[in-house]
Amino acid sequence: xxxxxxxxxKSGRLSENSHRLLEECGIKFSNGTSVLxxxxxxxxxxxxxxxxxxxxxxxxxxxxxxxxxxxxxxxxKNKDVEVLEQLGFAACRLSLAIPREDVFAGPEYxxxxxxxxSYPRLLSQYLSENNITAQIEEISGSVExxxxxxxxxxxCDIVSSGSTLLTNGLREVIxxxxxxxxxxxxxxxxDEKRSILEKFLFRIRSVKKSRENKYILLNAPEKAxxxxxxxxxxxxxxxxxxxVEKGWCSLHSVVREDDFWERIDQLKAxxxxxxxxxxxxxxxx
Ligand code: PRP
Ligand code: ZN
Numbered sequence: 001x002x003x004x005x006x007x008x009x010k011s012g013r014l015s016e017n018s019h020r021l022l023e024e025c026g027i028k029f030s031n032g033t034s035v036l037x038x039x040x041x042x043x044x045x046x047x048x049x050x051x052x053x054x055x056x057x058x059x060x061x062x063x064x065x066x067x068x069x070x071x072x073x074x075x076x077k078n079k080d081v082e083v084l085e086q087l088g089f090a091a092c093r094l095s096l097a098i099p100r101e102d103v104f105a106g107p108e109y110x111x112x113x114x115x116x117x118s119y120p121r122l123l124s125q126y127l128s129e130n131n132i133t134a135q136i137e138e139i140s141g142s143v144e145x146x147x148x149x150x151x152x153x154x155x156c157d158i159v160s161s162g163s164t165l166l167t168n169g170l171r172e173v174i175x176x177x178x179x180x181x182x183x184x185x186x187x188x189x190x191d192e193k194r195s196i197l198e199k200f201l202f203r204i205r206s207v208k209k210s211r212e213n214k215y216i217l218l219n220a221p222e223k224a225x226x227x228x229x230x231x232x233x234x235x236x237x238x239x240x241x242x243x244v245e246k247g248w249c250s251l252h253s254v255v256r257e258d259d260f261w262e263r264i265d266q267l268k269a270x271x272x273x274x275x276x277x278x279x280x281x282x283x284x285x
Contacts (some may be wrong), residue, residue: 004066006022007049008049010036014052014069017181025043027045035049048064055069056081066186072122076118076119076122084182084197088181091178091180095158096110097154097157097170115137116137117155118138144164145168147169156176210283212256215252215279221248224272228251232263251272
């Protein structure tokens with residue numbers, strides 16, 4: 001039987017979340033640190049552990065059928081692959097950074113300077129769009145130390161928390177692009193692999209939905225229910241159960257987590273009490 005080959009990052013910013021996503025999709029696999037390939041026990045997929053930089057090329061060549069990696073790498077490598085789903089984790093940005101003490105008046109700063117990066121394609125695109133003439137010094141790792149050791153004047157690199165820049169005395173001055181984890185796929189999968197992929201994407205979407213939504217329970221006076229439903233617009237046809245105490249009821253529904261945090265004070269003012277917000281493990285709509 002055909003198996004879908006999924007490439008994920010072997011070690012780095014995306015690997016832990018990629019593992020967790022597969023596990024939450026109910027895909028069970030063993031995961032020794034030195035293993036490069038493993039087969040899931042309960043779903044027709046094989047998992048390949050690769051450098052994220054190589055994943056676009058491997059997916060294009062169908063060494064892997066699909067891959068989980070940052071959009072930043074997908075845009076940089078510009079391979080002939082399809083972006084199938086945005087995953088909402090590993091948010092980061094590709095930014096230009098300069099020595100902290102340097103004065104920065106605008107992009108002209110970079111004219112005739114040397115910029116170290118692992119993203120030469122995206123950087124040169126940015127430079128030409130902004131009519132800047134700078135020298136690109138391509139290096140594959142530890143880009144942030146380049147100015148400190150005299151290899152370059154500035155860097156163009158991935159920033160997530162910003163702590164790497166901080167510890168290297170650098171300051172972010174321009175964001176070139178924003179990125180998050182995505183799934184990419186080969187464009188020529190056969191029907192059998194497409195059907196495994198559809199099942200896999202269905203699971204991923206259920207996991208994503210469950211992360212964005214919470215199950216909410218609260219008690220409120222019956223007369224406040226209309227008002228409460230207006231405060232939480234995502235709350236469609238809530239379940240309402242009477243409480244022993246006359247005139248009171250318990251309301252159960254699903255809400256977007258963001259909506260909930262925005263409106264907690266309004267809910268309380270409307271009379272909601274004993275509010276419980278509970279994670280949802282899977283959400284199938
Ligand atoms: C990036 C970048 C920094 C780090 C920044 O590496 O090169 O090392 O993340 O993160 P911070 O702002 O939270 O300190 P990434 O994992 O994207 O690259 P790699 O695959 O080359 O290790
Ligand atoms: Zn990498």
